[in-house]
Amino acid sequence: MKLNITYSEEKNQEEIEIISHPSNQSFLNQLTKNFNQPQTLIVTQPSNNRQKIIAISDIEAITALGHLSKVTLTNQESYFYSKRIKELTFLNQHNLYQINQSTFINLMCVTSFQVEKHARLEILTHSQTSYIVSRHYVKQIKERLLCSNN
Numbered sequence: 147m148k149l150n151i152t153y154s155e156e157k158n159q160e161e162i163e164i165i166s167h168p169s170n171q172s173f174l175n176q177l178t179k180n181f182n183q184p185q186t187l188i189v190t191q192p193s194n195n196r197q198k199i200i201a202i203s204d205i206e207a208i209t210a211l212g213h214l215s216k217v218t219l220t221n222q223e224s225y226f227y228s229k230r231i232k233e234l235t236f237l238n239q240h241n242l243y244q245i246n247q248s249t250f251i252n253l254m255c256v257t258s259f260q261v262e263k264h265a266r267l268e269i270l271t272h273s274q275t276s277y278i279v280s281r282h283y284v285k286q287i288k289e290r291l292l293c294s295n296n
Contacts, residue, residue: 185240189217189225198225202240206255206271210248220255222273245269245287246280253290 166174185202200219209216210231217225234250242250255271262268267279267287279287
């Protein structure tokens, strides 16, 4: 199958137009279904080891725990995820960014930030939890926070 992509300033930013042959209708129906479905992760409940599916948009932070990661949701529930922090870079497309060696944070949950000593940044989330951004990630995180506010 060949894809032809054209860009037009006349189109709405929230709209993508696809023109196809009628024989591709089932494929396009499946594509739109997958596109509109919220992205999820399968996590483990620490209390009873059961698997649970959570929406990535509900995640506030992910913290490293050795060979596992601890996922904290916006409602302060905690779960385990069976991947290491280094394997979670795919979450950048869902607005989750690494802020230090052991933490990813959802930038949509950030309410404020301020500069700390030693060129570090302190981030405050909706749940009043404070996170420290290391010097290595400060520029990237500041740019993303300022762009998301505009």
